[in-house]
Amino acid sequence: MVFVLGIDIGSAQSKGVILDDQGSLGSFECASGGDFKLTAERMREELLSRAGRSVDDISRTVATGYGSKLVIFADEIKSDIVCLAKGVSSQLPTARTVIDIGDLYTKVLRTDGNGSVHSFILSGKCAGGSGRILQVIARVLQVRVDEIGELSLKSKKRVEFNTGCAVFAETEAISRLSQEVTKEDLLAGLHRALAAQINSLAERIGVEQEVAMVGGGARDAGLVQALKEIRGHDILVPPNPYMTAALGAAIIARESLTIQD
Amino acid sequence: MTKVVILNKGIIASIIGPTGPEQRRLANRVMEEALKQAALSIQEITFIVATGYGRINVPFADKQFTEITCHARGIVHLFPEARTIIDIGGQDVKGIKIDVSGKVIDFVMNDKCAAGSGRFIEVIADTLGVSLDTVGDLSLQSSHPATISNICTIYAQQEVAASLAEGVPLSDLLAGVHQSLADRICRMVNRLRVEQAVIVTGGGGKNRGLLQALSEQLGQEILVPEEPLITGALGAALMGKEIVEKARQNNTPLETKERILGAVEIL
């Protein structure tokens, strides 16, 4: 029996998966905090304790994500693009386009179902089109970020909302609230605008169906719905979209062991 | 922030409201406080001019002027020698060019990106857990300003947090942040061909670290009013006073709104 770890140190949240030959033995997520090294250590401990294993049992660890270079115990570091493709194809082999909405960047990639990537694109130098804005607005609305999806779906009358700057979105949201716009309608407007932005990024490399959405943003049912509406077709979301990159990293770890054998 | 200045012969009340986006819409409270300080009721105020981002949303204002006109008016009142004004606010930064007679002859403003405004400093200060009042002095202790390679506020925030974790001193980070903002401001106001005297006003004028970085990059000496936050409100009050005086001279009626202290929606 081999055990492998996949660790994804994101800018906001860190995610980890432990696998054996059969499948997942557990996963864990926590805030990345300021000290990525420490977070990675803690992640490893948590995963081991969930699987009831010790450090020596682990044959290979692959790290990915914003802070991957600080996972000093990793055997290999892989870009999140490749990990995402692997992760998605293991769960949704029919997906050809993957949209990952992370904290700082939105990433879109085209894959063939085997985990190969054909092309990809990252959002640019402005955080306005990524997941961070969701957090910012959640704070203004004084709701938890995992509540905004459901709220948005309840909207009856979506407002026009300019995404633009992720920082000033806060100010704009406050002024909208004072104009007696409801939280629901505001969120629906935000989701619509963000989805449009994400869609045009995706379109730049061409979208082939099926489309899968992963990353923090895929947990947001309102955003997923908005993107479905804009695209006019269904969008797949794997069971735990947050873990996709970590899962992919773990699979890559496991695969490289079998190749070496 | 919301500021109120009540003017008679001289300033009889001047109040600065609290910081933070949550409070921005509570502008009417600031007005109440100012009235309290002046021991006046709102009915007793002859004329009210609103300025700033939320100027259109002040229901009890008789007239609106932009910050550009008002800051210029306020600054020229305080510094008749002013030729270039840089207003560093929380929403945007403006450069204003003044001619010898104190008239605005040109101006520039940045686009809607927090990276080019005072908000940049607010966000970073918050990330580093230092209060706005102290960022300036802290940064002046630095001898090796850090390089902040990201422009976007959010990315810079992440970058600064990572550097802090790596042990880069707080003061160096703050100095770096000030350099970065000063660089963006400089690039913009240089379009005006900066001339002496250069006055910095707005909240940014309270930040000595930023002022020093700006002064170095512009290669110019910089003057700051004693209370930089209120120059816009002061200018608005002066504009109001002029309107009243003109109306009195010409014997024309003043067009005023109903004096009700309604809630203010600030954009």
Next chain:
Amino acid sequence: MGDKQSHIFDTVKNYYNNYGLRAKELKGEGKQFIGYVCSLVPLEIITASGCTPFRVRGSVHEPITRGDTLLETIVCPYYRSVFDLSVKGKYNFLSGLVIPHGCDSMVRSFSAWSYGLPFSYFHFVNIPSVCDESSLEFFDAELDAFRKSLEKFTGKAITEEHLRQAIRVHNENRDKVRALYEMRKADPPLISGTELTMTLTAGSSLPIEESNGLFDQILTEVKGRGKSPLKKGPRIFIDGACLDNIELIKLVEELGGNVVADTICNGARDHFPKTEMGGDPISALSRRYLGKINCPKTYRENKAGTFEGDIASRFGDIGAYTKEYKVEGAILYVYKYCDPFGFEVPARKAYYQSLNIPLLPLEDVYSSGTIGQLRTRVQAFLEMIG
């Protein structure tokens, strides 16, 4: 505005808001519409072919989405918006599209247009970037090639007589536009800038005869007005490329300015110069479109050898208009990523300075989202000159 009176402006508003409404109706009756962008496509040739030229426009209210699939975001936002609406199918009632060599954005995206849109006719008109005898000769030939390609498309010959007739009605249209501009000379102007731009925009979606009819009605209406729709305010001039959405002009007028003249592509630049009657019609057209349309893309030699002389000869029309319309302030409105206009901003600034006309230069991205930012700038400018 009385109820009966504003009737014709309701029609204009309707054409403006439902752009292409009339084209869709007429298409049902078998008329063919040929789309075009920019002021450099010789409309008379399209009219002479029996088709109707239709200016495709963008929308500042619609976020650009599908257009970004095929076109880089470093193309000027106005052109991206026009492209976006087109690939979204908004102009599918057109039979064809003509694109001139107005700027790099137009040249480099021609393939994306011609492969991305369902029209059966596409044509690219090359426009010389200098203006000497040999360029005019070349342009004659290029216009003749355009004529032939339209003949091939419609299956009908375009005769000199057709061309002359087309030149005549288009010139009539230009006279009417001049007459409308005359109405702006009153202080405050009898027609607002918002109304005027809406009217011209509506006109550019109609067959030329209908456009002439519409302008006549507007003229009668405006002449009959006792009073201006605007309060007296600073008289503002608008300089720039294509401004086919009224938002900026509306904003200026809301804030108390009176927009009284312009040199924008869908305004004076396009509508003022007339085509010579008599002589060879193709060559008359090439002389109008290359020689008389004062577009920054056309290089005209600096004969003066001094900078002042150069700007006076390049921008002399601006000086004439500002005098004629008693302009008190100007707004130079340039899109981000627009090379032809972008490179002229400092020279234009210097020219306005030499005229002693205060100038507000704006760089914008063709989106209603920036109106808030523009508001402060425009208001401050009006305060500055007021």
Next chain:
Amino acid sequence: MAEEQKEAKPKKRMTATKAAASIGPMVKEFITGTLQAKAEGKYKVAYTFIVCHHEEIFRALDVIPVWTENFAGICGAKRDAERFLQRAESLGFSRSLCTYALCGIGFDQWREELGQMPPEAPWGGQVRPDFMISSGQILCDPRSKWYQASQQFMPDVPIYNIDLPYPLFQENRDHREVLGYYHQYIVKQLRGLVAFLEEQTKKKMDYDRLRELVNLSDRTWNLIDETYKLRRAAPCPMGTGDAMNTMVPINFMMATQKAYDFFVDLKKELEEKIARGEGEVENEKYRLMWGGGLPAWYALNDFNYFNSKGASFPVETTYRMVAPLNEMDLPETKDPIEHLAWRWLGYWTFWYDKAKKRPGSEPDVERLINWIEEYKIDGVVMHEAFSCRTWHVGLIWQLHQLAKIYKPIPVYMIGKGGQKEKVYRELPSLILESDIIDITSYSEVDTRNKIDAFVETLESIQSNRAT
């Protein structure tokens, strides 16, 4: 900020060929040469642009060309463009315009204001010209507007603007129908240039000399084509990183014996390398095409980064501003001006006929397809420089079109019921985004992350193909 960037000057880039390494001194010599020529006052010095294919006319009249794009590129490569860009910005030019032009205008204005070179001007600075030759090419607005904008700061320097159109590719039209009047026009424009130069230099054009020079550059065109085609070899002996140097003789030195000799040497060097089986990278794993875009001059080291991952670049569409003349049937003529005009049209319409034969293709796409075949390409890399529309608009569309009509690489994948099936998939592609010389638009971390991900992609495709 400018200071910090100067400090962060990258290490000298490693070249794979001796020829590429010899370029630096050549360019330097050439810039000092213009300064010297001006100081001596014997010859006239002219600002001008590359890719106009008429440098023979300058040389025949002993006019010394100053390539303003080159100077801006040097400022970029030295990471010292920012101060000139900022100056242009403060004059009122938007950063969204061609940054070569902004850098040049900023520099010129500064030099004119001081009456001497700006402090620490790169390689001695850009000389004040006697006149400027703009070119209203159908491709590039800045090349028609740039000098006009510079003239604001040196109004006494005359401009001659030469119009050089070519018929744009139109699917439903045979370009030969219009070539006649295009040719006539270009000939007249070129004669106009000759007349202008004669007037400026007070010399008469020696047409025999011109004919010789045209002949020399024709031979150089063919030689370059032969030399570059050697790069089809596996492993590839010279990559795009080096080609960004060897483009100097193509674009700045054409119609000189030196350029010809340079390619004689390069050809020999490549042949020897091929004989020894020596590649640009030691262990060539991937062959990539630089499929569009000017490079980020301050970040040429990114090519080495690609190389360090086993990726070589046997071909690039950028700066290959010549085409094999022996594959074009240009009309015979004794008049060198007429020939220049035919060559110009021949160059731009080179791929038209081929593109017509493939539905959905167009010349730029056709060239990509052909070279993917000829150079056995595994992936395409492009660079979108935000400030230049000329070379950077249409790239996404070309990739889309490529994906639609060209699916050359069969891949086996597990299909329904566990069966292996053969599918065709598109070529992986990567678009890098930054600018030619504006370093503020570039992030090394982001770029390298993208490259990492792209190389991992190529790797996973190869390993899939192997199984």
